Structures are given as structure tokens and as C-alpha cells.
Amino acid sequence: MAEVVSTTPSTPAAGSKSEHAYVAVKSRIIDGSYSPGYRLVLAQIADDLRVSVVPVREALRRLEAEGLLTFERNIGATVAGIDPTEYLYTMQTLSIIEGAATALSAPLIKPADIARARAINTEMRECLDHFDPVRFTRLNQDFHSVLFENCPNPHILDLVHRGWARLASMRSSTFRFVPGRAHNSVDEHEALMRLIEADADPDEIERVSRLHRSATLDAYLAQSKQ
Amino acid sequence: MAEVVSTTPSTPAAGSKSEHAYVAVKSRIIDGSYSPGYRLVLAQIADDLRVSVVPVREALRRLEAEGLLTFERNIGATVAGIDPTEYLYTMQTLSIIEGAATALSAPLIKPADIARARAINTEMRECLDHFDPVRFTRLNQDFHSVLFENCPNPHILDLVHRGWARLASMRSSTFRFVPGRAHNSVDEHEALMRLIEADADPDEIERVSRLHRSATLDAYLAQSKQ
DNA sequence: GAATACGAAATCGTATACGAAGGCTAGGGT
DNA sequence: ACCCTAGCCTTCGTATACGATTTCGTATTC
Missing domain, CATH: 1.10.10.10 (Winged helix-like DNA-binding domain superfamily/Winged helix DNA-binding domain)
Structure with missing residues (x-):
């Protein structure tokens, strides 16, 4: 894994x-x-x-x-952690870094990787019913790992890892707070995989990947504001 | 400063x-x-x-x-340093991070900042004649600092700083190797400032900023390949 | 009764000391 | 002549020790 x-x-x-x-x-x-x-x-x-x-x-x-x-x-x-502002900063940074990592990784992704990613995403979809935020978050992490882990630039990869570690450490787990977001997330994963399979323009992949994370952040913000 | x-x-x-x-x-x-x-x-x-x-x-x-x-x-x-591969990785990472930082910073940039940036760029232009790579590199750093220093996300800002520090530590100073690049660089700076002044779409600013650095990297690669 | 001042306990920051690991050199063996 | 080995020297890794700083409790005073 x-x-x-x-x-x-x-x-x-x-x-x-x-x-x-x-x-x-x-x-x-x-x-x-x-x-x-x-x-x-x-x-x-x-x-x-x-x-x-x-x-x-x-x-x-x-x-x-x-x-x-x-x-x-x-x-x-x-x-460290706790501070919602900190969470926001980390998510924003990760959206940028992970987007880039995913785009750079995309051309190197093999069908077998996509298959693994899809299997994970299917699990996530099944997970939607009897919803378990912790498990869902873990699967989410695994899913994205498959997509960016091929990134040939080790610095960027390292930054992605650090970002995930920071998020994990503040265990906000987002989906615990915004369960509604989980559904969209799964769909966006599928869309992202389609792009990669189709050898889409890396810029497009980067854009979609970044938006995917920004959307999660926005959902969190909308939730915590009310 | x-x-x-x-x-x-x-x-x-x-x-x-x-x-x-x-x-x-x-x-x-x-x-x-x-x-x-x-x-x-x-x-x-x-x-x-x-x-x-x-x-x-x-x-x-x-x-x-x-x-x-x-x-x-x-x-x-x-x-650390030395390794040309390492240089490549660092530049690529910085292109992404600095692009994002500049885009995020752009809306907060005041006319006074632009004026400072322009003054630095003018110095750089004058510097083109009796070319001094070290001085030029220093001015280049100052110029970009003005543009991204307003970035409201401290994590991203920190990453930019680290990237610059890494570059400085491997003192490749790029322009020492590719003096021809300096001229284009100054022009691209002007274009970038125009975009910021015009409150252009942040995505566009990010794109231009990233390309600006990528171009420097490409020039270096083209040079070192021959 | 509240505020301040003093003192003890807890914790940090740094120096020193010593054991362990790696590398270099010299000497002997093939 | 070359390789292998033993031993020394350098440098690291970690434990222990102690002074410095902060925090918290208590007593004293207004």
C-alpha cells in the first residue's frame, strides 16, 4: 500500500x-x-x-x-494544529502542491495504477452508506497516493507527504464535519481518473485536481461559517 | 529590503x-x-x-x-547541492510554489510595491550592459520578493523562501551560465507587472509567473545540453 | 478579600564526558 | 608488487550533570 x-x-x-x-x-x-x-x-x-x-x-x-x-x-x-486558520492554509498549500504532483505524475501512471485507484474509489462509494469518516478519510488518502506517487520530482512529492501528514495530525478529517462532501468527492475522483486515462493536458489535470481539494476546503468553510 | x-x-x-x-x-x-x-x-x-x-x-x-x-x-x-538534477527539481518546485505565491499576493499589491519592483527591474536592465551575474541574480531575487511577499498564506511563503535559499546555496546563479536569458527575463518582469497592475485573473498571473521561471530553467537545460 | 512578592518545583538549554563506528595508515603475508 | 589485516585517529551518538528560566503556590500586606 x-x-x-x-x-x-x-x-x-x-x-x-x-x-x-x-x-x-x-x-x-x-x-x-x-x-x-x-x-x-x-x-x-x-x-x-x-x-x-x-x-x-x-x-x-x-x-x-x-x-x-x-x-x-x-x-x-x-x-501544532487546532487553529482553523492553520487548517485553511495547509489545505490551500496542499491543493497547489498536490495538483502539481498529480499532473506531473499523470503521464507515468499505468493502467494497473488506475485499476487500483478505481478499486479504492469503489470502496469509498460503498462506504457512503454506513458512513465512517475515519475509514473514508483513510481511503481518500490511499486513493490520492496512487495518483501522485509517480511524481518524478522528489521535492514536490516530499511536500505532498508533509501536507498530508499535517492534515492527519490535525485530524480534522473534514468528512467528519462535512459528510455531504463525501458524495461529490467520489464523483470527482472518477472524473479525475478519466482525464488521466485519456492522457489529458497536464494543465487540465492540475486544474481539476486543485479544484477537487479546494472544493473540500470550501465545503468546510461553508459548514463552519454557519 | x-x-x-x-x-x-x-x-x-x-x-x-x-x-x-x-x-x-x-x-x-x-x-x-x-x-x-x-x-x-x-x-x-x-x-x-x-x-x-x-x-x-x-x-x-x-x-x-x-x-x-x-x-x-x-x-x-x-x-547538499551540486547535482544538476537537484537544481532541476528545485527550480521546478519553485516555479510552482512561487507562481502560486505571486498569484495569491497579486491582489494585495499596492502601487508603491509595483513602483519598487519597477525600480529594481530598471536597475536590472541597466545591469545588462556591463553584466554582473551575481548582482543581477541578487536584484532578481529582490524583484520577485516584492511580488510574492504579500502572499497571505504563510506556509506557501515559507516554501518560496526555502526554495530561494536552496537555489542560493547551490549558487548556480543561472545567469552566470546563461547570460542571454537575462534580457528576456527583464522583459517578462515588465509583462508580469502589467498583469498585476491591471488586476488580471490570478490564474493568468500564476501561469505567467510559472512560465517565467520555467523559461529560465529551459534556458539552463538547453545550455548545459550542448 | 485581593494583590503582590517571594520561593520552590518543574523544565529547558548547554557543557562535558565517554563509548562506538568509520576511515586511514602501516606492516606483514602471499 | 599487491592485498589483506590490525590498530590508531577522527568523528559521531548519547548519557549525565548543572546552571538558567519559567511557572505555580503560598504567605504577607494593604
Whole structure:
């Protein structure tokens, strides 16, 4: 399955405690054990992971650079997120980056990829009845992964991954708030796949992909405004 | 003047040695004191800056997450760059991000900003005669800073900054290699400003801005191919 | 009773120390 | 002459220690 959660290009320093701490904290943030606003205490984490504080500090620095948490001098680190504005910014950024990634990826997508994507989208459609936001969001992530994962530019790919990670960390899960959006989303997925199959103009693919995400954002905004 | 070198939203931990090390190493990379491939030795840097290795390690981690250098376990850190492929990736990414940033920024640009941009572009034009690639590149950076600095989405803005920093760190300076490109560039700047002044469709501004950078990249590729 | 000032506890930031891993050089063997 | 091996030197990775800073509670005063 497509790996979306991770990473900078090649895992740096596998086996080091620093790396271990990085992975551990990151996954705890993403799976929600450390929810937004959570206060990360160095000594406590270090104790948890049976390491000293030094590697933990390094891990937190890396996560800070990725935007998953914020540091304050002499205060400590807190998990980022929560702020609706932040959500908006992240979605907008992701719409741009993911659109580009999908367009660049499109020419390299093989029929087998499309088949996988379609299978996932079918699952999503079935999921619409007894609606499970979490499962739906997960499938959504898998679906898009298939479409952009072939992007030949590793920087862009990395940025997409980071964007998804940020979204996951603020577990807004959108569809939890705007279940009505899910239906449209599935249809737009189908349209997007058609374009890719037909070797459509990359600009068009980029436009559609970007709009797809913007629409989700708009739905969220319309919802939260009322 | 527009600050382009810096970084993550608000400077984290001002006054800390870690921050000091971060700024120092980053500027040395960008100004070329540490050129690509340079081997960064912790103890040596720490000694240079009169601090211990711990803050230096943290600084290097942050720079790693920004892509300015790479880490290898038990080996050390080396300044990234050099690789022409890397240059290509960075330019492509920046074309997308900066295009979006410029488009988002455009509606917020005031006549005074345009005036500043135009003044810089005039300097660039004058610079064409007794051509100085370094100065030209610097002006180019300033020019674009004016155009995208109003972008209301801080994430995107941050990505643009990082892209510029990466480019600066590999000091390819493009115009050094493709002086012929400089002339077109100045003209395209003028066209871009006209669009912004006329409150053109943001999509159009984004397209033009992206093409502007792509053209520079293409010129570089055409040059290096022969 | 509320506000302020003082002090203790918690937590961070950094230095120092030491063990481990990689690389280089010299010496011996084939 | 060349390759392989042993040992040293460099440099990294992490633990521990300690001073600095913030926070929170308590007591004292108006």
C-alpha cells in the first residue's frame, strides 16, 4: 500500500535513537495520541522511550521544521494544529502542491495504477452508506497516493507527504464535519481518473485536481461559517 | 529590503545558541563559505562558534529538514547541492510554489510595491550592459520578493523562501551560465507587472509567473545540453 | 478579600564526558 | 608488487550533570 505518512527522502540515520524518537513522536502526533495543543515534555518522552533527552530534542527539532509542532524558548514544544486558520492554509498549500504532483505524475501512471485507484474509489462509494469518516478519510488518502506517487520530482512529492501528514495530525478529517462532501468527492475522483486515462493536458489535470481539494476546503468553510 | 534568506514563521528561540548556530551555518551555506559537498564537522563548527556540539547538532538537524544538507549516520553532514538534477527539481518546485505565491499576493499589491519592483527591474536592465551575474541574480531575487511577499498564506511563503535559499546555496546563479536569458527575463518582469497592475485573473498571473521561471530553467537545460 | 512578592518545583538549554563506528595508515603475508 | 589485516585517529551518538528560566503556590500586606 502507498506509504503516505513518512518522510524525508531517505530515512536518515536508521537505528539511531534520535531516529527512533522522531518516528515515535511523529506517529503519536499523527495517530492522535498527542493531540493538538499537547505539551511535549522532553524528560517525559525521553523516559518513555528509554533514551536521554538529547536525541529527543533533535527529533523535536526535525518535527518543528516540518511544522508538526512549535517550539518556544525555555517553554517547550506543543503539538501544532487546532487553529482553523492553520487548517485553511495547509489545505490551500496542499491543493497547489498536490495538483502539481498529480499532473506531473499523470503521464507515468499505468493502467494497473488506475485499476487500483478505481478499486479504492469503489470502496469509498460503498462506504457512503454506513458512513465512517475515519475509514473514508483513510481511503481518500490511499486513493490520492496512487495518483501522485509517480511524481518524478522528489521535492514536490516530499511536500505532498508533509501536507498530508499535517492534515492527519490535525485530524480534522473534514468528512467528519462535512459528510455531504463525501458524495461529490467520489464523483470527482472518477472524473479525475478519466482525464488521466485519456492522457489529458497536464494543465487540465492540475486544474481539476486543485479544484477537487479546494472544493473540500470550501465545503468546510461553508459548514463552519454557519 | 525584502528578507528572503530566512525561514520558519517566527524565529524560534531567539538568543539561544542553537538558533545562533542555525543562522550562522545557514548563512555560510548560502553565501558559499560552505560550498556544496563541504563536510561539516560538528566539533569544528562548535569550536568556531564558541559553543558545544549539542546546539550545533540541533541546528544541523533543522537544516537537514530544510534540505540544505544531508546527514549520514556515524559519518556526518555534508552540504547538499551540486547535482544538476537537484537544481532541476528545485527550480521546478519553485516555479510552482512561487507562481502560486505571486498569484495569491497579486491582489494585495499596492502601487508603491509595483513602483519598487519597477525600480529594481530598471536597475536590472541597466545591469545588462556591463553584466554582473551575481548582482543581477541578487536584484532578481529582490524583484520577485516584492511580488510574492504579500502572499497571505504563510506556509506557501515559507516554501518560496526555502526554495530561494536552496537555489542560493547551490549558487548556480543561472545567469552566470546563461547570460542571454537575462534580457528576456527583464522583459517578462515588465509583462508580469502589467498583469498585476491591471488586476488580471490570478490564474493568468500564476501561469505567467510559472512560465517565467520555467523559461529560465529551459534556458539552463538547453545550455548545459550542448 | 485581593494583590503582590517571594520561593520552590518543574523544565529547558548547554557543557562535558565517554563509548562506538568509520576511515586511514602501516606492516606483514602471499 | 599487491592485498589483506590490525590498530590508531577522527568523528559521531548519547548519557549525565548543572546552571538558567519559567511557572505555580503560598504567605504577607494593604
